């Protein structure tokens with residue numbers, strides 16, 4: 001390669017790095033781990049996680065989406081798929097992580113979580129070690145690991161969230177969702193004060209409405225738990241989201257030009273540009289998960 005081409009490549013790389021656009025191959029740290037959670041159920045976590053995953057895959061990022069909401073059928077219903085095996089099969093020793101990953105729409109990979117009867121946080125040390133090793137190998141192949149958690153304060157949700165590099169808390173403007181989202185932020189901040197928390201406000205009429213909700217949340221957080229949270233973005237109430245769910249297809253693929261798709265593409269770009277500040281050098285997401293403090 002000619003010297004000037006090399007120089008061009010070097011400059012491009014340094015620009016990408018400055019903008020946080022480098023891929024996992026370029027970084028020692030590996031995949032970015034992003035969990036999506038909420039206080040209350042039904043506020044749009046899975047819609048956000050799945051469609052964001054697809055947008056990021058379209059931006060040439062390698063995405064693993066973990067379906068960690070184990071109590072209710074979640075992403076599989078949303079996509080009309082029925083995975084033949086899940087994390088429970090890795091736990092019982094029959095399969096490796098790699099065996100249970102399925103190809104989802106838009107080029108994303110999906111890891112189906114353990115079924116509801118398996119208590120992840122109560123697994124024996126030996127099993128935990130196997131999961132940690134197996135996942136750290138798998139994780140290397142991705143730029144982003146996005147974890148769609150269940151709602152509410154279970155030990156599994158808390159450990160997934162506090163093991164991540166960053167968390168997106170989803171709420172809508174309703175007082176119950178808002179107040180449960182605040183409780184979630186309070187609890188995860190107690191477990192991991194350094195964790196970056198960003199708010200995604202779903203089901204609004206305008207960006208202004210979302211900003212209002214965010215400002216309210218930030219104020220409460222500053223006053224009562226002495227921390228700030230960041231604004232990530234909003235998703236408008238949009239019939240295409242609900243229609244896509246009934247068609248069992250992601251709305252960004254089904255209706256790429258609808259208001260929700262346009263808003264989400266802007267939000268995903270913001271996510272991509274965000275820097276990560278890895279506070280720990282653990283080998284994999286699960287090695288942090290099992291060291292998590294929540295065990296009830």
Ligand SMILES: Nc1ncnc2c1ncn2[C@@H]1O[C@H](COP(=O)(O)OP(=O)(O)O)[C@@H](O)[C@H]1O
Pocket residue numbers: 038040041042043044045046047048202203235236237238239241242243245260
């Ligand atoms: N922005 C939106 N506009 C219209 N309907 C929405 C929107 N976001 C979510 N929904 C509806 O709410 C339901 C619950 O969303 P979902 O993403 O499954 O929530 P969660 O994962 O938090 O339980 C979906 O079935 C969808 O029909």
Ligand SMILES: [Mg+2]
Pocket residue numbers: 045046047069074075
């Ligand atoms: Mg869900």
